[in-house]
Each structure stands twice: as C-alpha cells, then as structure tokens.
Amino acid sequence: MSQVRAFSYQSLPMRVVMGPGVLGRLADELDAAGLKRVLILCSPPQQALGEVVAQLIGDRAVGVCPHARMHVPVESAAAARDRVAELGADGCVAVGGGSAIGLGKAIALELGLKIIAVPTTYAGSEMTSVWGLTENGRKRTGKDPRVLPVSVLYDPELTLSLPALASATSGMNAIAHAVEALYAPDASPVISLMAEEGVRSLAAALPAVVAKGKDLLARGDAQYGAWLCGACLGATTMSLHHKLCHALGGTLDLPHAETHTVVLPHALAYNQPAAPDAVAALQRALGGVDDPATALWELAGRLSTPRSLRELGMEEDDIDQIVEQVLAHPYANPREVTADGLTRLLSRAWAGEPPAA
Template sequence: MSDSFIYNGLPTRVIFGSGIIDQVAAEAEYLGITKALVISTPHQVGLAEKVAKLLGDKSADVFAGAAMHTPVDVTEKALSICEALAVDGLVSVGGGSTTGLGKALAYRKDYPQLVLPTSYAGSEMTNILGQTKQGLKTTVRDASIQPETVLYDVDLTLTMPALFSGTSGINAIAHAVEALYAVDGNPIISLIAEEGIRSLYKALPILAKHSTDLEARKEALYGAWLCGICLGSVGVAIHHKLCHALGGAFDLPHAKTHTVVLPHALAYNAPAVPDAMKRLCRAMDTDNPVAALFDLARVIGAPHSLEALGMPEDGIDKAVEITFKNPYWNPKELDREAIKSTIHSAWKGIRPELQDVVDE
C-alpha cells in the first residue's frame, strides 16, 4: 500500500435493484426537475417514451438523437431544444452514447441529470465528457458533468443482446484495469477495481450463453457500477488514449474497440505494473491476465481485431500521431515504435504475449 494517497468519494446518488424504473418521477422531484428532456438513441426511443410517461407532467419532450462518441453537432441540436422548451433537467435512458449527450448538455447548462443505464458503460459514474468534432475526440473533466442520480435497474439490462453485453462488460473492465495502475490511484479504488473485475469476469461468460440469467445480470451490473466508480475517481492511461484516438479518428464502435485493444494495452504495460498484475491474477483466477482478457473476447463472440471493426491498415500511423500529440500519463514510458507495434497487433488480432510473468 502507498504511504500516502488522496481519495475523493463520488457525489452521485445510486439506487440499485430490479423494477426501480417506477421511481423515476420521485427521483426527478428529488432533484427539483419539473421539465425534463428525456434522452435516448433512436434504437431506444420506445423505452425513452415509457420513461417520459412515468415522469408525467415532469417530462417536456423526448430527444432520441444521441449518437456514438457524442458529436458536438448533435449536442448543439439537443441544446436548442432544451432552450426552446425551457428544460430544467435531463433524464438519460440508455448506454454510453445517451449518457454522453446528457453530460455534454449538463456541461454547457449545468442541468441536473438522472441516468437510467441500459448497458455496462460506466460513464454515468464520472465527471468526464468525451466529445467528437471533425474526427477528433477530446475529453474534459468538470463537476457539472457528474450525474446527480443513477437508477441501476437490472431489468433494463435483460434485453441487451449477448454480444453487446459482453463488449460493454469488457469496456467496463478496462476502466478498472487502468485504475489499478493509475497515477493517482489509491488502495480504496484498487479494492473496488478488483471486485468490479471479478464480478464482470464471472458474469460475462454466463450471459454469453444465457442472456436473461437474472443473477448474472445483477452480478454484471454491480461490477459495471464499481468499474464506473474507478473511471470517475482516478486517471486513465494508454488503453483509453488509444481507444479515444481510434474511435474519434475512424468512428469505430466504442465498446468493441475497448474489447479489442484492452489485452494489447495491458501487455504493453504489464512489465511496469507488477502489483496490478497480481490483483488481476486474483480477480480472474489466472496466471496470465493478458491472455485471459483476449480469450474472454473470444468466449463472448466479439470481433478480435481492429481490421474487423473497419479500421484501415494505413490508419495505424495516423493513430500513432494522435496518441503522441497529446499523450496521457502511462506507467511505462511511451515508445513510438512499440506503440505502433501494439496498434498493429490489435489491428491484426494477434493474441498478445505476456512478457514478464507475475512473480509468486
């Protein structure tokens, strides 16, 4: 354990259970919301309309235009609707795309946010906003971005397709993996990260075969919440930088990109983070977390290469340039050729090797 550290608890109010969507109106009232814009993607407009109905006269309208990577032009369109309707709060219903739009609006107008996650993205537990403009994804942290209340209703995850459940879950695991070696990490977050990884790693193979298994859904959503706490509490490193660069530059699917990149990024950092590797070995009951994460992606049926996600091979150099243009802190020094090799391995879908095995 470190001799000294700083820990800040997240201020978000969390309500976890089954069937708690019915509490949405009461929670909106708790936040002082009288005219809410209900946000979703086009795919989940039906659920958004159900939530609007539950809100009753507290619902101003439904905006079902949220998009992947939070494009600024979509945010501006939604903002004009908020202003026209004199909205005083937001209810975001969906995954990371929907939550991202809500956070983008809150960053501009400091609206209170009530989030009902339907995936394992975890962004609802952070004060981080990632948004894309002209092919470049940038991030910002601000207190106004942090949602005030999150309703984790396990029932809302029961209809998640098996593949999306898996990639969304590995995306969540990535948050906790990097929290284990974050520059501002602390022992509390390390405990939360290890438990979050354990929960998701246990649940995801079950959901790949039985997507409506309620106990596995509870375990996965619980793990995703913990991994979201990690993302909101400490910094990230090369894995997230690579995913931000790739997603913004090539419009790659967010969760699948994290799923492909994670084992390769971990293989890069493994020699520099022995304590984190020991925790990962314990959480996943393995002596090779790098291989375990790569194999987990196979178990859930996810694409295993950036090529399969639509990234062109000649984009590798561009991804390297973006990564080094504004690099994140990383526990291992960033070497340009090594990072290029890491991206190339992820592009090809090569099973990464763990260079230094964790000592007993």
C-alpha cells in the first residue's frame, strides 16, 4: 500500500544569476548585498582573473587575496581573516573553484561577512552552507547558514579556459552531491527532482565540454547541472561518499575533485542495494542504464579522468587508517558501514578496478 508523503523542505536564502556575461552585473549584486569594500579571494592560478574582477568594480575592491588552497588549511583561513581586518573589508567576492569559495566560507564563519561567489568550475560548493577546515591532517566539516553566499554569478564564459581535466573532475564532484542527496535520510521530492535533473544535465554536458572546449552551450548546461547538484548537497545530509573524500583529502592531501571522481562509483555501488529509489532515479538520469555505479565509472573513463586512488598519490598501506577514521566518526548512510566493506571498497578504488557491491 502506498504511503502518504511526509517530508520537510527549506529553500536556500540566496540569489542565482546565470548566463553569458553576467560577471558584468557584479556591481549590481554588491549593491543588493549592501557591500562597499570587498576583498577578492582566489587561488594562485586564478590571480589574473581576480585582478580583472577587482578592476571591474573599481574602488569597491580593497585588494586581491590569491592564496586560497585546497581543503582550506586553518593557517590560510587565519591569514585571510587578518587581511580582511587589515583592509576594513565588509565582504568578499570568491572567484574560482572550491578552494576560493571554501576560503570565503571560512571568513564568513568567523566574521559573519557576506560572500558573493563567482564559480569557474562545476563543483557546486557555492550552493551549500557546508564549510570545511583542515588542521593537523584532519578535515573538519559542518553546516552553518552564515557561510552560504548571498549571491552566485554563473557565467559560462569564465569557464572557457578551464582545462578539460578540471572540467571533468569538478563536474563529477558535483554529480556526487546529487547522488548522495537521492538517498539522504532527509531527502524530499523537490530535492530528488533537482538531483535527477542535475545528474542528467552534467552527464550529458561533460563529454561535449571535454571534447569541444569552446562549446559555450555545453558549458552553460554544465553550470546549470552544477547549480542543481550543489543545491542538493546544501539541503541534505552527507553520507559515506563525502565522509570518505573528507578523510582522504584531509589526511592524505589528495586532490579534491579527482578524489570525488574516483570514489563516487565505488561508494554508490556499496549503497545501491539499500537505495532502490535512488538507483531508479539515476537509471533515468543516465539514459536508462542498468547499473548507475558502473555507468559513472565508465563516464569517468570516457572523460579521461583518474580512476584509481593510486594515481592520486595514495599508498595501499593508507587504506587501514582511512577505514579507522571513517568508522570513528561515521556519517548517516543507507547501508551499514563495516570495516570489511570499507576495506573492499577502498581496495578497489585504490587499484582502479570497476565498482562492485
């Protein structure tokens, strides 16, 4: 017998502006947020773009901080907070991928300043209230509404110079957000629809983005998918996949998006037997495939991304400490997480073998 629907859903209090050339509307977004003195945050490779953004808004840019780092080390966050105080900034504009946006979140968490995000990858972290900080080889994460950007500008023209590998892995990272949202304990019909559409859009767009780097339509579709997938992560509870990636990234300093790309098919394969509704949604999103986990592993292969943790610098001897760390502080998960199951999952991911339940 069918059950009456029962769920809760809360929309994110933020503004999204999407389309070619929308970077030119940044001044309007600053006005809407009431910001008059902002620090531009970016990673070292994005410093030139950070300077362009600073020039675009003139005197309202008090400086460019090009020191964002992957996994947001607490030292980097402290230095950026000091820079904000020194310059008297009343907000930040984070330009780039997860490193820059993560640094903005760290500043917002500590100082309560408003953040505007201008993403140049497809990871989707700009759509979430999730923050992360790494200290002494451990990555701490949490959720706080203060870190949610007040506005996000998705301009596909800013992604045209994004290398094929970064496009592919950041897109797979976003897909991982939607996959976990589909079997999250606090999923809702609204989020499930967004997750399915986000996976469909990204899975269809990424091959064209990688094969034809100047395809603005494909890049726009990928940003659309990233928006949806990121919003899913922002509205639901993270599960095994994200716990594994946080442990691998924080402890071993593995590259963020590449780690998500490698782990996703294996974590999904582990959970598929306990998540039939999620499997059905992913089957539809991926074009009627039988096994979504294998389909995502094959998609990663077509995109020429890494498919083993060994390629990312992990040693086989590291498996035991990651298993121990994940079991010590587990996340909610549809299937019971055991030491044996985790060891088998990580062993296959380390070796680059196809995923298996």
